[in-house]
Amino acid sequence: MRSKRVFLICAVLVIGVLLFSLSACAKEETTTSSAPATTAAPSTTAGPETTAGPTTTGAPAGEVKTLKIGTIMPQTGPLAILGLAFTRAWDLYAEDVNQAGGVKIGNDTYQIKFIHEDSKGSAEGASTAASKLVNQDKVDLVIGAILESEMAAINQVTEAAGVLYAQANANIPGAPQDVSSDKPLQVRPFINHDETGPIDLDYIAKTYPEAKKIALSVPDIGYEGMVERLQAQVAARGMQIVAQEKWPWGTTDFVPIMTKLNAAKPDIIWAMVSGQANDQLKAARQLGFKGVFVSNSPLGADVFVVTVQDPAALTDVICNSVDVTHPTPEVKKLMDAWQAKWPNDPFISDAVHAYDMPWVMVQVMQKAGAIGDAATLVKTMEGMTNPGDIQTLHGPGYIGGADRFGVNRVLYRPLPLSRIMNGQIEFIGFMEPVKE
Amino acid sequence: MSSLDLWLQATVNGIALGWLYVLMALGLTLILSIMGILQLAHGEIYMLGAYAVHYLVGRGLGLYPAIATSMFIMAVLGIILERGLFRPRSGREVVLCSIVISTGLTLILTSAIVVIFGLYTKSLPLLATGSVEIFGAAVPKDRILAIGFSVLALVLLYLFLKKTRLGLAMIASAQNREGSFLKGINPNRMSMAAMAIGCALAALAGALAGAILQLQPYMGALPMIKGLVIIVLGGLGSIPGALIGGLILGLIDGIVPVFFSPAVASVGPLVVVILVLLFRPKGLLGHD
Numbered sequence: 001m002r003s004k005r006v007f008l009i010c011a012v013l014v015i016g017v018l019l020f021s022l023s024a025c026a027k028e029e030t031t032t033s034s035a036p037a038t039t040a041a042p043s044t045t046a047g048p049e050t051t052a053g054p055t056t057t058g059a060p061a062g063e064v065k066t067l068k069i070g071t072i073m074p075q076t077g078p079l080a081i082l083g084l085a086f087t088r089a090w091d092l093y094a095e096d097v098n099q100a101g102g103v104k105i106g107n108d109t110y111q112i113k114f115i116h117e118d119s120k121g122s123a124e125g126a127s128t129a130a131s132k133l134v135n136q137d138k139v140d141l142v143i144g145a146i147l148e149s150e151m152a153a154i155n156q157v158t159e160a161a162g163v164l165y166a167q168a169n170a171n172i173p174g175a176p177q178d179v180s181s182d183k184p185l186q187v188r189p190f191i192n193h194d195e196t197g198p199i200d201l202d203y204i205a206k207t208y209p210e211a212k213k214i215a216l217s218v219p220d221i222g223y224e225g226m227v228e229r230l231q232a233q234v235a236a237r238g239m240q241i242v243a244q245e246k247w248p249w250g251t252t253d254f255v256p257i258m259t260k261l262n263a264a265k266p267d268i269i270w271a272m273v274s275g276q277a278n279d280q281l282k283a284a285r286q287l288g289f290k291g292v293f294v295s296n297s298p299l300g301a302d303v304f305v306v307t308v309q310d311p312a313a314l315t316d317v318i319c320n321s322v323d324v325t326h327p328t329p330e331v332k333k334l335m336d337a338w339q340a341k342w343p344n345d346p347f348i349s350d351a352v353h354a355y356d357m358p359w360v361m362v363q364v365m366q367k368a369g370a371i372g373d374a375a376t377l378v379k380t381m382e383g384m385t386n387p388g389d390i391q392t393l394h395g396p397g398y399i400g401g402a403d404r405f406g407v408n409r410v411l412y413r414p415l416p417l418s419r420i421m422n423g424q425i426e427f428i429g430f431m432e433p434v435k436e
Numbered sequence: 437m438s439s440l441d442l443w444l445q446a447t448v449n450g451i452a453l454g455w456l457y458v459l460m461a462l463g464l465t466l467i468l469s470i471m472g473i474l475q476l477a478h479g480e481i482y483m484l485g486a487y488a489v490h491y492l493v494g495r496g497l498g499l500y501p502a503i504a505t506s507m508f509i510m511a512v513l514g515i516i517l518e519r520g521l522f523r524p525r526s527g528r529e530v531v532l533c534s535i536v537i538s539t540g541l542t543l544i545l546t547s548a549i550v551v552i553f554g555l556y557t558k559s560l561p562l563l564a565t566g567s568v569e570i571f572g573a574a575v576p577k578d579r580i581l582a583i584g585f586s587v588l589a590l591v592l593l594y595l596f597l598k599k600t601r602l603g604l605a606m607i608a609s610a611q612n613r614e615g616s617f618l619k620g621i622n623p624n625r626m627s628m629a630a631m632a633i634g635c636a637l638a639a640l641a642g643a644l645a646g647a648i649l650q651l652q653p654y655m656g657a658l659p660m661i662k663g664l665v666i667i668v669l670g671g672l673g674s675i676p677g678a679l680i681g682g683l684i685l686g687l688i689d690g691i692v693p694v695f696f697s698p699a700v701a702s703v704g705p706l707v708v709v710i711l712v713l714l715f716r717p718k719g720l721l722g723h724d
Contacts, residue, residue: 078654081555220699247698252649252658255449255576256693256701263442279650286567287445288574307557307650310565345554 064102067110067371069358070133072144072154074121079146087116089354092337103362106369119150126150130157140371143357144168148177159185164374166361172222179409185374187381187409189360193273194226196296196320196415197233198434205237211292213242215266217257219274220246233436242266254283268292275299278307285313296320300349301418301425311423322349323418326427330393356392360411363390382408395430441573446694452579454686455586459641460659461666461678463634469610469673470630473522473534477541478638479660485510485639486646487549490558499561503643507636514635518628549653558651582644589640669709671722680720
């Protein structure tokens, strides 16, 4: 009995020491996911005109008020990685604003306070979080949600309470949960991923004129509308979609999907908005696909380089995410702030989109001259349709969407375009969205 | 690409996946047959094994030495878990306790990895790059290597169980715990060995899967479910059953998405399990 106790105590001590040393060492470690140093070709076009960052007031003159923004993101469960990137970016935005003395809206100066709530990746969680933020915390604005079900749940609460809701994502642009005229207090300071379609197709037509046959890899989460839209854009350029495969959410092994797509002998494999486009590229190349690979996902080109590893596979890859190897000064500032605060975690390019969201909403409030009255704010936002009306980390943008969603409540801003050749990232430039 | 090439590519991929499942299921079934418990945190040992390789590679160790070291570390962890948590004690309901303990362990180990390594996806160095052409079909080299390592592990396990005193004692203990005890075989030692071997195999599976796919804290859940399906399909406690069940599941996952759809493939194993249990309630190679 005594020897058992001694063994148990020793075992606990050994585990404790191991965990402690592992934790300490891991903190020093540079993870393989961090951005690699790449020697990139010079960009062919200049980046966007740089903006001054969030408009702040300097030291406040009088009473400083608080702008309370409630956020609802999955902070637990498989989607927590996205929630984490977004909430961190929002915290960094608040730090930037508050350290500069706050933001001037109308005659008042506001410090920004975020109240983060966990949606748990579910409609129920999102609804509970929204109720708490609206009824208990009395927030001025709610931002958040990754899933369409979460958006619908939040909107039900915010509309009833007359609080402005800015959705943080659009998996399926034009879905019933997206912005529309029947949701008068819902806006989207976030561009649709599929706006990259015409940009990528034009670039391919110019750079790879022989490439005509496209195979589509599509997550099975309701992308039918996006596929239809892409089909029309493809047809308009004399190209053709020769194969299309849907795969369920949670797929990790893409060899079966790519085996099937590759059988159609495409010139281009197009991975539609997916965080696993790198796995798809790896599988496609392993199966002998040598054509152009397009990823219009949030996945950065640097993530492809680090995770796919094989330079032979990392060729003729077109990416539409923020290129963290060629950041604008503002993005670089954000990246540096991230690295200073969370040195062990690689910068996630989603943070750039996220940082823009409260910034866009603050610009709308500044234009309206007040933080209250959600309906007035929406009306003001709907009027900011001229290029340059909105500043973002990607460059000057505007509010649009009426042609597609019936209301002008969606952020449009320049979209980055990069290409990977022989394992090296080439930044092509920031491209203006094309209306088609 | 001809239909034959497609079949070949899909089959090789299915076999590679199947062998990874076999490694998972072997550990589970070994632990189940000798200790009589369902180690629900086995998926987390698989994940931990992969992260250990990631850590060791980051410290400068080569991939293969890192995999071997990770297997050793997980084997030691298995022994510690067996002695500290799972060893039957008088007055304690073994099955219920093991389920509660291993469920808790699942949460603790996943959270520990999130705290230490973060939520972000990590990568291991590739086992190999490119593919080889077999009858006109491109077969990824890394999958062929994974099959090779898995077969080697199974052969070594088989030789260990059949040719060594400890292995024979483990088989005896699995067949009849009380009887083997009367013959002088210490059941606690057998349990310890089963946990060590099971955890080492899970670490190998995790490392191979991590090199082929990617690492993330929740990566153990799906293989764990596959492992459970396999041991039910193959027969509780049957090592040949785990082998056959694993390969069946792998082939379903490799072939069905190519010729039907991934959605059908996700239902396939459950349909097979139901059919097998209808006609053979103890599984394909199960026994009393």
